[in-house]
Amino acid sequence: xxxxxxxxxxxxxxxxxxxxxxxxxxxxxxxxxxxxxxxxxxxxxxxxxxxxxxxxxxxxxxxxxxxxxxxxxxxxxxxxxxxxxxxxxxxxxxxxxxxxxxxxxxxxxxxxxxxxxxxxxxxxxxxxxxxxxxxxxxxxxxxx
Numbered sequence: 001x002x003x004x005x006x007x008x009x010x011x012x013x014x015x016x017x018x019x020x021x022x023x024x025x026x027x028x029x030x031x032x033x034x035x036x037x038x039x040x041x042x043x044x045x046x047x048x049x050x051x052x053x054x055x056x057x058x059x060x061x062x063x064x065x066x067x068x069x070x071x072x073x074x075x076x077x078x079x080x081x082x083x084x085x086x087x088x089x090x091x092x093x094x095x096x097x098x099x100x101x102x103x104x105x106x107x108x109x110x111x112x113x114x115x116x117x118x119x120x121x122x123x124x125x126x127x128x129x130x131x132x133x134x135x136x137x138x139x140x141x142x143x144x
Contacts, residue, residue: 007068008056011046020076028113029076032083035118036074039125042143044073051075051084057132058140071141072128080109083121086128094124 017033020026033044033052042054053070060066075082085108087095095103099116102109108124110116133141 006048006051008053008070009046009048011049013044013046013052016046016050016052017076024112025076025081028081029074031113032074032076032081035121036072036125039122040072040129040143042071045070047073050077053084055129055132055141055143057136057142059136071132071143072125080111081113083108083110083124084128085124086131088131094120094127098124 013033017026017029020029036042036052036054037044040054044052044054045056047053047070051070051073052075053073055071056068057071058066058068070084072086073084075084080102084106087103087106087108095101095108097117098108098120100111101116
């Protein structure tokens, strides 16, 4: 049976962020920590070795596969900052207004925070939380 490899850990978020190089990326990561914490009202948790998650939810697919995932979060990857956000057609307006980014299925990649509009990022974080609540039900969310 499949088991999700990325799980919450007991590692300290700030200790991990202190290891980020170069310094400007570490500063951006700490800014993201503040932005996500303030916007979600949730406390950060390390997910795996490099992902900082906010809240979590339980999902069950039609195939009966189930697991837990972070509601939203980010990771200061080597190449770019990775933001885990809900990205769908109804968010196209926000994605365009966000600034200089590239994106995947549920990730937005940013070179530097100075390249994006932080107010738009906050709106996208809130939309992500709302989407997860609506899709998976508030009863399946943990907002710690």
